[in-house]
Amino acid sequence: MVVASRRANLFRWLEIGAGVALAIMIVATWTAFAKTPDETQLLPTRQTSMLLVGTLIPAMALLVLLGRRLALRRAAGSTARMHVRLVFVFSIIAAVPTLLVATFAAILFQSGVDFWFSDSSRGLMDSANNLARGYYEQNQVDVSQETRAMAGDMLYLLRERAADDLANRDFLEDYNYQMQRREINESAILQAFPDGTVNTAVAIGLVEGNQPALAGEKALKKFADGAIEVVQANSMRVEAIIPIDREAGIYLYNARNNESLSFSQWEKATDVVARYQQLTERARALQLRFNLALFFVSLALVGFAVWFALRFADRQVEPLTNLVLAAGKVGAGNFALRIEGRTGADEIGLLNRAFNRMTAQLEAQTDDLMRANRELDERRAFIEAVLESMTAGIVSIDEDGTIQLMNTSARALLFDDASQDGRGRGFAEISPQIAGVMEQGGDRGIVTLNRGADLLTLAVRIAPATGGKVITFEDITRQLLDQRRAAWSDVARRIAHEIKNPLTPIQLATERLKRRYRTKVGDDAALFDELTSTIVRQVGALRKMVDEFSSFARLPKPVFRDENALDLVRQAVFLQEVAHQDIAFTFDTPEGEVPLSCDRHQFGQAMTNVLKNAVEAVEARAAEEGEGFAGKIAVSIAPGEDVVDICVTDNGVGLPADRDRIAEPYVTTREKGTGLGLAIVTKIVEEHGGEMSFAPAPDGGTQVILRFARTPEEPASEETPA
Structure with missing residues (x-):
């Protein structure tokens, strides 16, 4: 199940499900509180409790899942399971009691709300309100009646006792007696003038700040509109103004203040009723606020628990995380690592000390192994260097x-x-x-x-x-070739020594016979001349062959001088071009000079031999194909950094089948060839630090490349046998 949940990414689906459920519950709660237009109507206790619990559960689940995600991120995968378990345990410990307390608080609050906003409570408040309003209105009626009766009495007193002097003592005593008998606290006789102003003629019991004249001016407007009396009340007093003599503009002002206990209690009751009415009008809003407060406080508690769980997990699991990271570094090869955390007597300290001992032993063993490996590497590198060299x-x-x-x-x-x-x-x-x-x-x-x-x-x-x-x-091809060349050189030296000595006497004897006996042979003179000429011609051919043997056997040591390769090649090409005008010679030269250190004579000899072979190959093909054939020989120079390549390309008969042996001594494809020309060229090129190679030309001929070193090494001196 764990593996399947990981593959299906179960927790991501749980997060999505909790988010969707939270959104649905928020919409449902908002709809439940907003669907009834009457704000004084409360939702049932069961419904509000279910809405609160149904919203808290997905919200708390989201907090727990968020804590799990944070735990995974903070643990970086090393101790993620332990982080997640600690966060889960703390979250459950905090979430379940918080959910129960929130549910109990919601039910308790709803029960109290139902009690205080029940019909009986509202009836009680209404009765108290009606009682207070009746007392208030009765007080106003009482003041009005007493003032009306007192106005009649005051009219009599004014006519009998104060017709000329309002300050008459008897009048004032009767006036005070009228106030006490009717429980009037403040009283005044007002005089109204035609201009609308009012003055206070006599006043008894007025408190500071009370101005009956101002109240009289306001009352005159109401009297002008046809009012019989003016009664008004405020938080301080109940006032009544009634005309004593309207024609004379005399009015009686009476006030009963609110300092009595009954009146203050009435005012408080009125205030309580007003406040209760306000609460009743906002009952459902208060219900929603309380549920929101419970919701957010509960989430805050669970969030604090998740935060505390993360901090606690970090503190408790940090040593294990450090140990896991250290083990990874040790696995990567850092055996010098030591744990510097807790090393006390607890389990973590014992584990850290054991880890440090292990890494110390691994470091020592690794040093020994690395030292042995270095020695092995050095030996292996030495053996490989020897093998490669x-x-x-x-x-x-x-x-x-x-x-x-x-x-x-x-x-x-x-x-x-x-x-x-x-x-x-x-x-x-x-x-x-x-x-x-x-x-x-x-x-x-x-x-x-x-x-x-x-x-x-x-x-x-x-x-x-x-x-x-x-x-x-080992490749002994060159060694065999050198041995073969040495053997042929020895043979050539011996043949040249044995043949060259009798050639001169033969030639001299033949020439002497020709001079002495030519006139004596008679009719056979022509035959005699032909025979002696044949002997002399064959002796010359033998002498030429002996010279080639001598050149191959005793090629002198090259004397290197700085030369211009262009001039040397151009001279060799010019000589062949003059001698063979029926062949088209081309010479591709680079710009400037081509410096080369070489033996001028041997370089020219090598170029001449190669060009003569090219000419003979072209003539052989021309003899095969007839007059329509056009012979071509192309010469080019390609100077390099350390070498100079000279390429001779012809359109002759091409390379023979055994072209690998054409540079060996006495290997030739021509009837009259000695097989020493290319062997001499090869020897010259090698002594100049280069090599000679052959390749077929694109049009069927041969391409010969002579590669000369720009600065060849001087050959070691050797004694030439006599």
Whole structure:
């Protein structure tokens, strides 16, 4: 179930569900409180409690899920489960009691509201309000009646006792007696004038701040409108103004103040009734506010619990988190890491100390291993350097013949592309010739193999090794060629020595016979001349052959001087162009000079031999194809940074089938050739630090490339045998 919930992302769906449920409950609560236009009507206790609980549950669930998400983020995945469990436990501990308390408070509040806003309570308040209003109105009526009766008495007193003097003592005593008998606290006789002003003629019991004249001026307007009496009340007193003698403009002002206990209690009752009426008018709004207060306070408590759980989880789990992170770093190779947190006697301290001891032991062991590995790496690097520096190819194979190791020389000898690596492949697949030597059971042998256009000769040795064999092979093609050249040089030297000595006496004897006996042979003179000329001509041919033998056998050591390669090549081409005008020569030259350190004579000899071979190849093809053939020889120079390449391209008969041997001594394709021309060129080029290569031309001819080093090394001095 846990795995399935993780795959289905259950908590995300729970968050979405809680959010949707919260939105639905908010809409339902708002609709329930706003659907009745009468604000004095309360919602039932059960309905409000269910709305509050139904809104709190998804809201608290969202807070708990948010705390889980924060716990996962703060733990960064290392101790997330423990964070989540602590947050969940604290959230449940806070949420369940908070939900119960909120439900109980809502029910209790609703019960109290139902009691205080019940019909009996409202009736009681209405009765109290009616009683207070009746007392208030009765008080006004009483003051009005007493004032009306007192006005009649005061008219009599004014006529009998105060006709001339209002300050008459007897009048004042009777006036005071009238007030006391009628429970009047303040009284005054007002005189109204035609201009609308009112003066106070006599006043008894007036308190500071009371101005009966102002009340009289206001009352005159009402009397003018036909009022018989004017009665008004405020928070301080109940006032009544009644005419004593309207024609004379005399009015009686009486006031009963509100200092009596009954009147103050009436005022408080009136205020309570008014406040209760206000509460009744806002009963449903207060009900909504209380539920909102419970809702947000409950959420605040759960949120505080989640926050406290996160802080508590961080504090309790932080040592474990640090330990997990440290273990990860140790797993990555940082064995010098030490935990600097709690190292006391509790479980965390014991764990930290054990971890530090473990890392210390790992560090010591790792240092030993690294030291041993460094020694092994140094030895391996030394062995690899030795193997890579060796010119011989070395291959290590296992018992199944699979290649385990190859050095650079082996890749260069076995593959056309030296960057290829044959490790993991069968050795018999790569070199069946060498594998054949192993199958025969020998430990050494000579094999030949083709690498592109070259034919290589390899000396192979096979040695047993642990779990396989080690095969070494070396390219002895050059060595065999040098041995062959040395042998041919020795042969040429001996032939030249043996043949050259009798040639001069033969030629001299033939010429002497021709001079002495030509006149004596008679009719056979023509035959005699032809025979002696043949002998002299053949002796010249033998002498030329001996000179070539001598040149090949005793090619002098080159003397290097700074020359311009363009001039040397141009001279060689010019000589051949003059001698063979039926062949089109082209010379592609770069701009400027091409400096080259070389032996001028040997460089010219090499160029002449190559150009003569090209001319002979073109003439041979011309003889085959007839007059329609046009011979072409193109010469170009390509100077490089360290070398100078000279390319001679012809459209002659092309390369022979065994073109790999055309540079060897005494190998020729012409009937009258000695096979020493290209051998001499090869020797000259090699002594100039270069090489000569052959390739077929695009139009069927031959392309010869002579590569000379710009600064060749001086050859070692050798004694030339006599």
